[in-house]
Amino acid sequence: MVHSTLHNTAPLRLALLLVLVTALLGACANSRALPPARAGGGDAAEVKDNRPDIWSSDHRRVRQFRKYYARTSTVETALENGRRYLPAILEEFAKRRLPEELAYLPMLESRFENRADSGHARGLWQFTPQTAEQMGLRIGMMVDDRLNWRKATAAAAKYLDELGRQFNYNWALALAAYNGGPNYISDEMGRQRSWNFWDLRLRRETAEYVPRFIAMLQVAREKYAHMIAATLR
Numbered sequence: 001m002v003h004s005t006l007h008n009t010a011p012l013r014l015a016l017l018l019v020l021v022t023a024l025l026g027a028c029a030n031s032r033a034l035p036p037a038r039a040g041g042g043d044a045a046e047v048k049d050n051r052p053d054i055w056s057s058d059h060r061r062v063r064q065f066r067k068y069y070a071r072t073s074t075v076e077t078a079l080e081n082g083r084r085y086l087p088a089i090l091e092e093f094a095k096r097r098l099p100e101e102l103a104y105l106p107m108l109e110s111r112f113e114n115r116a117d118s119g120h121a122r123g124l125w126q127f128t129p130q131t132a133e134q135m136g137l138r139i140g141m142m143v144d145d146r147l148n149w150r151k152a153t154a155a156a157a158k159y160l161d162e163l164g165r166q167f168n169y170n171w172a173l174a175l176a177a178y179n180g181g182p183n184y185i186s187d188e189m190g191r192q193r194s195w196n197f198w199d200l201r202l203r204r205e206t207a208e209y210v211p212r213f214i215a216m217l218q219v220a221r222e223k224y225a226h227m228i229a230a231t232l233r
Contacts, residue, residue, distance in 0.1 A: 048161070049099045050169040057214055059198060065208075065215035075107065075219045079227040082112035085124065089153050096161045099171065101217055105156075105178075108213045114149050122146040125156040135159050172197035172210050180206035 069075050082104070089103045109126040110116035121128045123146035129139050135155035137145035145151045160174065166182055167173040176197060177185040184206075194200055197210060220228055 046097055047099050048097050048164055048169045049171060051171060052099070054172050055099075055101050055214065055217060057211075059211065061198075061208075061211035062214050062218070065212050066218055069215050069219045070223060074111070075216050076224055076227070078107040078111040078216075079220060079224055082106065083227075085112060085114075085149060085153075088150065092153050092157050093160075096157050098157060098160060098164070102160055102171070104217060104220065105160075105175075105213065107216050107220070108209070115147060123152045124149050125152050127152065127155070131159065170195065170197075175210050175213060176200075176202065176206050179209040 085106070086103060089106075090100060093100065093103050106112045106124045110124050112124060114124050116123065116126065118126060122144065125146070127135070127137065127146045132139055132146050132152075132155065135158055137151060137155050139145065145155075160178065163174040163177050163182060164171065167177060167185075173185060173189070173195070180202065185200075185202075188200055188202060189195060192200055201207075
């Protein structure tokens, strides 16, 4: 009787196996592409990233900035500045299972210049005083933790993780929120009834922020892959 039952269910078991194999192949096809994976970096499926295709986007706004950054030395200079910081930043972000791409955000924010000062934001991650204090960084007459790159990096990882969670780890939206503020992005999403970053009508700086960063990543991968490799442990 047991043998008969197994025989009758064999076609069903085969069909289920085929479905499983198809799903696994599909997951592999959607693996993350930027930047090159670190040795021993873990399973990409563990990374908090619900829209990994954003990093390889060929949207017209990304193409526009990609052409610009490919002609300038901005990315090269930023990567050279970042050599001393990136191994520790990548390690910090890996603890929270954040996409490695986010470790390169200071390329856009500060060109990896730790003492960068825009007048209202400072440090590698260009924290404003309000956000810095929300993330536990001290700012006063004698101390400014925004200029302590290790403390600021831990705060940036925490903040990006919070933004990622708020926007369901859709990093186009979370990065827009890093620049424009989460309340502003949430309000515009509700007003415009869209979860698609590319469809949102945002103020210029925030609208350009995401395609600029993606373009810089792509130029780094395509033109300066050897410099990225040098920062990986």
